Amino acid sequence: KAGVTQTPRYLIKTRGQQVTLSCSPISGHRSVSWYQQTPGQGLQFLFEYFSETQRNKGNFPGRFSGRQFSNSRSEMNVSTLELGDSALYLCASSLSSPQDTQYFGPGTRLTVL
Amino acid sequence: EDQVTQSPEALRLQEGESSSLNCSYTVSGLRGLFWYRQDPGKGPEFLFTLYSAGEEKEKERLKATLTKKESFLHITAPKPEDSATYLCAVQAEDYKLSFGAGTTVTVRA
Numbered sequence: 001k002a003g004v005t006q007t008p009r010y011l012i013k014t015r016g017q018q019v020t021l022s023c024s025p026i027s028g029h030r031s032v033s034w035y036q037q038t039p040g041q042g043l044q045f046l047f048e049y050f051s052e053t054q055r056n057k058g059n060f061p062g063r064f065s066g067r068q069f070s071n072s073r074s075e076m077n078v079s080t081l082e083l084g085d086s087a088l089y090l091c092a093s094s095l096s097s098p099q100d101t102q103y104f105g106p107g108t109r110l111t112v113l
Numbered sequence: 114e115d116q117v118t119q120s121p122e123a124l125r126l127q128e129g130e131s132s133s134l135n136c137s138y139t140v141s142g143l144r145g146l147f148w149y150r151q152d153p154g155k156g157p158e159f160l161f162t163l164y165s166a167g168e169e170k171e172k173e174r175l176k177a178t179l180t181k182k183e184s185f186l187h188i189t190a191p192k193p194e195d196s197a198t199y200l201c202a203v204q205a206e207d208y209k210l211s212f213g214a215g216t217t218v219t220v221r222a
Binding site for chain 1 (some may be wrong): 147159210
């Protein structure tokens with residue numbers, strides 16, 4: 001079974017731009033969560049989507065948004081990029097229940113110049 | 114606020130030298146504690162889920178245990194391929210996952 005895939009794997013943007021990251025979950029998984037990983041803050045939860053609805057949300061500003069499509073694929077958008085948004089963005093998928101184990105993708109490395 | 118503290122930050126082991134990693138936590142209504150392994154440049158790889166105090170899980174050279182306040186990941190007779198960062202995460206009653214900073218394990222041949 002194919003794992004979680006994320007595209008693109010690497011991205012370089014400049015301050016003020018916006019970016020969209022994509023995540024395809026494991027087949028049959030209906031929940032997708034997004035995380036930001038930085039050396040200073042570690043892994044931090046952004047939000048979770050299930051059945052095209054945001055089910056849970058972390059403590060990030062409104063510049064960070066996401067959506068989920070009917071095929072469970074998800075996108076994350078960051079607007080008005082700041083230098084501090086440079087990070088590894090990880091997507092994780094799980095079956096359906098919030099308690100189900102989350103399986104992570106390889107991440108998208110975003111660099112903001 | 115939920116807190117997860119992992120110690121030590123880094124661990125250097127000789128091949129075959131067993132050791133333990135600690136994950137202490139304070140969380141409102143623990144639903145589950147998760148252990149992940151992360152290699153450089155990759156996403157975390159799931160290892161174990163523990164749900165209640167006293168529970169133990171094993172996989173090859175790894176064994177995870179859980180008490181009411183902490184979890185241990187025991188590495189028995191490690192090999193160089195066990196070198197990685199090990200992450201602990203707790204799921205609170207609101208189902209959010211909070212991760213610790215991780216323990217970076219280096220196993221020398």
